[in-house]
Amino acid sequence: MVLASFAIGAAAAGQTPPNRAPALEASYLGTHRLRVNRIPGREWAGAVTITRQGGALRLEGGLRHGEHHLELSGTVDPESPRKFHLDGELRGVPDMAWAGEPPRERTTQGRFTFEATGRRRFWRLYQVDGRECVCNDDCGNDFCYIDIEFLR
Numbered sequence: 001m002v003l004a005s006f007a008i009g010a011a012a013a014g015q016t017p018p019n020r021a022p023a024l025e026a027s028y029l030g031t032h033r034l035r036v037n038r039i040p041g042r043e044w045a046g047a048v049t050i051t052r053q054g055g056a057l058r059l060e061g062g063l064r065h066g067e068h069h070l071e072l073s074g075t076v077d078p079e080s081p082r083k084f085h086l087d088g089e090l091r092g093v094p095d096m097a098w099a100g101e102p103p104r105e106r107t108t109q110g111r112f113t114f115e116a117t118g119r120r121r122f123w124r125l126y127q128v129d130g131r132e133c134v135c136n137d138d139c140g141n142d143f144c145y146i147d148i149e150f151l152r
């Protein structure tokens with residue numbers, strides 16, 4: 001998996017930033033199932049793990065089915081129990097056969113906003129570097145829907 005290291009202001013000094021209370025951080029820790037629209041196969045076939053490393057929350061994981069795969073990595077910045085930002089990287093090979101494209105690796109680095117809307121029990125990727133992103137070819141996310149399930 002791709003590893004990226006990001007420092008978070010006060011966290012680098014060993015303090016929990018005011019917007020990241022310990023209880024909020026704890027709600028993110030653990031292994032979460034992953035679903036990706038443009039990787040064929042079973043529902044919820046992948047996983048990501050969020051751990052505390054130093055003063056930061058670290059997310060790593062992915063999903064693979066044949067030649068198609070996605071790896072996610074980076075630092076989680078929780079905004080609320082239902083919304084977080086991932087500063088990191090998406091890397092993999094989406095299934096773009098529907099568009100007549102041959103398999104090729106794609107990498108997007110930046111700030112990815114995941115949010116659970118309505119009654120959903122998962123966070124969905126909605127923005128890449130502040131640009132709207134749900135199957136929008138201009139945002140840099142060729143995987144369309146990326147969903148991370150809440151722990152129950």
